[in-house]
Amino acid sequence: MNRKVAVVGAGSWGTALGVLLAEKGMNVSLWARREECVREINEQRSNSHYLPDIVIPENITATGDLEAAVKDKEMLVLAVPSQAVRQVLRQMAPVLGDQLAVINTAKGLEMETGLRLSQVMMEELPGPLKQRVAVLSGPSHAEEVSRHLPTAVVATALEKQVAEQVQDxxxxxxxxxxxxxxxxxxELGGALKNIIALCxxxxxxxxxxxxxxxxxxxxxxxxxxxxxxAMGAELMTFAGxxxxxxxxxxxxSMYSRNRRAGIQLGQGKKMPQILKDMGMVVEGVKTTRVAYRLSRDKGVEMPITEEAHQVIYEEQNPREGVANLMLRDKTEEWR
Amino acid sequence: MNRKVAVVGAGSWGTALGVLLAEKGMNVSLWARREECVREINEQRSNSHYLPDIVIPENITATGDLEAAVKDKEMLVLAVPSQAVRQVLRQMAPVLGDQLAVINTAKGLEMETGLRLSQVMMEELPGPLKQRVAVLSGPSHAEEVSRHLPTAVVATALEKQVAEQVQDxxxxxxxxxxxxxxxxxxELGGALKNIIALCxxxxxxxxxxxxxxxxxxxxxxxxxxxxxxAMGAELMTFAGxxxxxxxxxxxxSMYSRNRRAGIQLGQGKKMPQILKDMGMVVEGVKTTRVAYRLSRDKGVEMPITEEAHQVIYEEQNPREGVANLMLRDKTEEWR
Structure with missing residues (x-):
């Protein structure tokens, strides 16, 4: 298979997926937001900030021009932060046409709307592409994928045929x-797990x-x-x-930014400072807000998410949060 | 509550549970197989081989006399290795009578018969006690429980009332x-997980x-x-x-003997040597054999257990085992 592919976003995951596809022999167009990142990839064959120690193959070409990156490509892979998905799609929509699949790999929910990202994609993509929305998800630290450590993930889409193309x-x-x-x-598994990782x-x-x-x-x-x-997912998906x-x-894993942010919260650091020091997006912080709101709207009991929300947004002492969870009334496991 | 309780087995878990009950104010009779262990607990208030750094409370009394340990106690807690459960029960059965519950905490399946341990208990316990069989299970490293780190487990029994007594x-x-x-x-969750921990x-x-x-x-x-x-369990239990x-x-966790044994297998050491060097029971080794046999009998596909069986008992190269799992035909996740 030799598809023309664009990867939108040159963070850890976008870069790792680009490398994977390039190693399969594909020509990959990789969009990076920052000019120095484009230059480093094209000239030094590295992306030292996000994926140190990995040599970027010659058949990856980085560009800062989003429209040029995605135009006439058969498959598009989105690897930008959750809250940037809508804006990036809006910007590229005019040059999109007969792509076979638009594959999202970000894990989150849109802050303002509470929408899943595939719903955001369907709102922003032109006509026929709405049905070619796909998602790649699962346990996959970028650093390990780029080192060829055995990894298993899932591909899903509105249409089975599209999911199979993503699999291939x-x-x-x-x-x-x-x-x-x-x-x-x-999508919900990938988004909500970041809350629990924070916890x-x-x-x-x-x-x-x-x-x-x-x-x-x-x-x-x-x-x-x-x-x-409550939002229409199948129970078994969460066991997968x-x-x-x-x-x-x-x-x-220490690779998880959500977990690392949580550790610092537990050690007594405040959230704004943590985010400032990390300098990368911590998806779970916003997802906690959205999920807390959704749980209220749908009347779903989510005691852990609730405590996380109190700790992140209401400055509750985290030790009290754990105590609250441990000292609830005694009960059966599945009630 | 001030029950008379006996804990049978003074390994890490038996000792930790004894300490937990003693700290709740109960008088605990703790049976240890080895005479020097009995003496160390009673005289030095420690069990240095299995639970270093923990002070054993004064209201725990160790004894090497099994019958004396369990006689006239209201609740019995079994904390011996899986393959010793039948023999220990057989030895104590003559002095048992009107106990409220006999609670097993070992996690395994009987090697010769493939039986769950509650089934073994029902075969060996006298008349009315057969209905008072209970099980305590869940994620609970002894070392952490003895240090009061927050822990959540499940109690189950043939009769709901017995399970609630164990909970209390x-x-x-x-x-x-x-x-x-x-x-x-x-029971199956607790037993089978040791196979995956080895892997x-x-x-x-x-x-x-x-x-x-x-x-x-x-x-x-x-x-x-x-x-x-296939053996009559509920699916949701495995998600709990x-x-x-x-x-x-x-x-x-590095506390797991099953995991530690697996690591050494992966590094190229042979199973008999690993078991000899560890000097403690590694439940998963025998459980792999039993589960492999059960999967054959019941016609249940268990590819990971099968590879584990090949590596442990047929000297298959573990790297080949992983490769076999990664290179199976492409498929859907839940088929």
């Missing part, structure tokens, strides 16, 4: 892609152990699934790679 | 106990990353659930504390 596009010996039929569930980070920052973390992850996945089902799998990897 | 027995500010109605699922250990030993581990855990939980449902929760903690 990315499938590689160390990168196993399963198709999945539940677009809503896959397990807080727990780690407070000095709690693996037991605490496992309990937060398990009960966290349960409340993710509750909200998901885009749910549990992504949750596990995000909660246990 | 153990519930503490840092130790949250949920009741659960699916005895079969809770993620192998993956770590081979130098693979968090992506690989998350994929193994997710697909591993799926095959645990498949076997479980006794399934996913325990799996997560066992696969990510």
């Amino acid at each position: 596009l990315f499938m590689a010996p160390s990168f196993r892609v399963y198709t999945h039929s539940d677009l809503t569930g896959v 397990t980070g807080i727990s780690d920052g407070l000095g709690y152990g693996d037991n605490t973390k496992a309990a937060l992850m398990t009960r966290g996945l349960a409340e993710m699934a509750r909200l998901g089902v 790679l885009a749910g549990m799998g992504d949750l596990v990897v995000t909660c246990t | 027995l153990f519930m503490a500010p840092s130790f949250r106990v949920y009741t659960h109605s699916d005895l079969t699922g809770v 993620t250990g192998i993956s770590d030993g081979l130098g693979y990353g968090d992506n690989t581990k998350a994929a193994l855990m997710t697909r591993g939980l799926a095959e645990m659930a498949r076997l479980g449902v 504390l006794a399934g996913m929760g325990d799996l997560v903690v066992t696969c990510t």
Whole structure:
């Protein structure tokens, strides 16, 4: 297969996916926002800020011109932060036409609207492309994918045929892609898991152990699934790679910015300072706000998300947050 | 509540649970197999081999006399290795009578019979006690429980009332106990997760990353659930504390002997040598054998367990095992 592909966004994940596709022999057009990043990729074959130690293959060409990057490409891969998806699509829409698939890889919900990103895409993409929206998700740290460590993810789309094209596009010996039929569930799994990653980070920052973390992850996945089902997702999706799998990897790895931000919260640092020092987007912070609002709207009980919201936005002491969770009335596990 | 309680087995978990109950004000009779362990607990108030750095409270009395330990106690807690459960029960059965609950905390399946441990208990316990079999399970490293790090577990039994008594027995500010109605699922979750912990250990030993581990855990939980449902368990149990929760903690913590054994396998060491050097029971080794046999008998597809069986018992190269899993035909996630 030798598709003409554009990857929009040259952060860690966009770069890693671009490298993966280039190694499969494709010519990849990679859009980067910052001019010095474009230059570094094209001239030095590296992207040192986001993916140090990786050599960028010659068949990747970086550009700062979004329209030129995506024009006449068969497959588009979006790898920009969640809150930038709408704006980037709006900007590229005029030159889009008969793409086979527009694949989002960001994990979040739109802050103002609470929409899933595929819904944002359908609002912004021109006519026939609305039906060719796809999502790639699952437990996949960019750093590890670029080092060819075995990884398994899911591809989903409105139409099965599109999901299968995405599967074919990315499938590689160390990168196993399963198709999945539940677009809503896959997107919510990827977005909501960042809230729980923040919370397990807080727990780690407070000095709690693996037991605490496992309990937060398990009960966290349960409340993710509750909200998901209320929003039309299938329960089983949350037990899969885009749910549990992504949750596990995000909660246990130091690569996760959400977890690292949580650790600092647990150690007593304040949120605005943490975000300033990290200098990268921490998706879970905004997702917590959106999910908290959604849980209220839908009447879904989400005790962990609620405590996270209090800690992030109301300056609640995180140790009290954990105590609140531990001291609820005794009960059955699945009620 | 001031129950007379016996804890049978003074390994890490038996000791930690004894300490938890003693701290709730109960008088605990703790049976240890080795005479020097009995003496160390009673005279030095420590159990340095299994739970270093913990002071054993004065209201724990250790004894090497099994019958004396359990006689006239209202609640019995079993904390011996899986393969010793039948023999220990047989030895104590003559002095048992009107206990309120006999609670197993070991996680495994009986090697010769493939039985769950509650089934073994029902075979060996005298008349009315057969209905008072209970199980405590979930993500709970002994070392962390003894340090009061927040922990959440499940209690299950044949009869709801017995499960609630177990919940009341153990519930503490840092130790949250949920009741659960699916005895079969809770037991299988606790037993089968050790296979996957061995496998993620192998993956770590081979130098693979968090992506690989998350994929193994997710697909591993799926095959645990498949076997479980075929044996009468409820699917949702595997998404709970006794399934996913325990799996997560066992696969990510260095406390897990199963994981540590797997790491050494991945690094190229042979199984008999690993077991000899560790000098403690590694439950997952025997569980792999039993589960492999069960999956054959029931016609349940368990590709990860199958590869684990090949690596442990047939000296297959572990790197080939992972490659076999990655290169299967492309497919949907839930088929």
